[in-house]
Amino acid sequence: MPRQEILEKTKISDRLFLFQPCVGSNKYPGLITSSIEFFRKLGIELVTSDDQTCCGGFLTFTNVAQPTSTMPAVARNIAVAEEMNLDILTLCNGCHTFLTEFSHFMNDRPPVKNVVNTILSMIGREYKGSQDIYHSLEIIYKVKDRIKENVTRPLTGMKFATHYGCHYLNGFKKTALDDAHMPTILEEIIEAMGGEIAEYAENRTCCGTGLTQIIINKEELSLPHTKMKLDNLNHAEPDAAVVVCPYCLAQIDRMQQKLNYRGAGQYEVPVIHLVQLIALALGVDEVKLGLDAHAISFARFLKKFSSLQSKKEVEHG
């Protein structure tokens, strides 16, 4: 679908339901706080709910549960947002995939939806299929100009390597905001905030996590694969790598520590989620970014960033 058409369909309301990813809560808590903070600066309120759990859809794709079990579990989570009449904003490619795929499946097959609702009625909920589910990139790209106007600490002078994550562009090649092979949206958002792009050949390569990979095959394939990507990324000499999925964040961040530990080289590229980067540029308190929870230190990155900021202040003032 052409980008313009999707953007027209994307409706931005003043309030959105923030679908909290598990990795975002229990490994990188900065994702949730920084998105709440920077969206508030743009006049959009993100609402969370304690009734929301893990999306649950991944149990199907890792084959530990039947689709018959995960379908109602996913519908329950969407129902929580529907009760508040809010559209859903997802920060994780996985959550986005499972919520979207399962809701399409149920919406296209009314009998399936009826049976799912029979189960949900036993716990006092109902899945209607009335609300939209958005990937963070779709919303952020739509409010790109508003972000540009609100930048207080521009990223000028910093170089970023981008990583899209597979499940959004590859998995949704017909409905995603951008082309699966040569996407530019993430770069456009970073450039809108003044950042530079460090181009590298393995940009579209998978980060190497694949839940089944790191668990079932014990990093046997995952580690060499991520190493190859990182080697290529290092050639571009970025100040940080920008991702849009917490799983990619965890993989690229943590694998560097593992490779260093095993003496496979020196890897120290900090990895940052797009929402954290926007929050940084919009002047959100650095404590709220949660960069402490990352395995690769941001000390050097922040030092360069703040020295560039004070230089700009001197120039302007």
Added chain:
Amino acid sequence: MRETNKEWLPGFDKKFAALTHQMVKDLEKCLQCGKCTGQCPAAKLSSYNPREIIRDIRMGNVEKVISSHELWLCFFCSGCYAVCPRDINFPFAVSMLRYAALAQGYGWEEVKKIKDPYAQDYYETGLSVNINERNLGIKREIAKNSKTDGSIETVRKKMGLPAKRRVSERAVSEIKFIADATGMTDLFKEINKKKGKPKKWNYGSPADLVKIKRGANQKFIDVEEEDKEKVS
């Protein structure tokens, strides 16, 4: 295993009709161009070969595929789907073939590895990623960067958040109810069994939910019949 020239394993699509109708429809379209394998991260590092798997399935060597170790090497990056000129959703087929493997008694030790850390946490807390860091090296790095003890609870408190993300009791009990009512819990128990071939599982489609709602069966059978017609 000897290659045969049968079109599909007899009864394969019937046996797994509910799950596989889309897969059968998809794999029939394959041109054997090999673009999927060319870009595949798993194929680069191992003997995994998506094109060969499709070929084997179409030649009737289903048993060879579902009993193989290769079936469990997919990264689920969907790169093959993105490059496929025929729009075959191969990761979906892999997932369905894994269900078929489990139904035939293969691959149970593989899913056990995922069930223990993730699915069990999901069942008990509603979240599938545990807050406790298992890798001590990572914990040490976080401790160094944040100048704390390195646990995420402390980092969260430092950020002004509660030590743990709150998941309401209602939400957890609802998850447990859904898991118990739809057979997820039973499957977990089956996965836990270490020895012996597990009992045969019917990995039905969502249509199987009707077992819970008696009387609606007829409707579902109609839906499946329609889908089968589309295939043929």
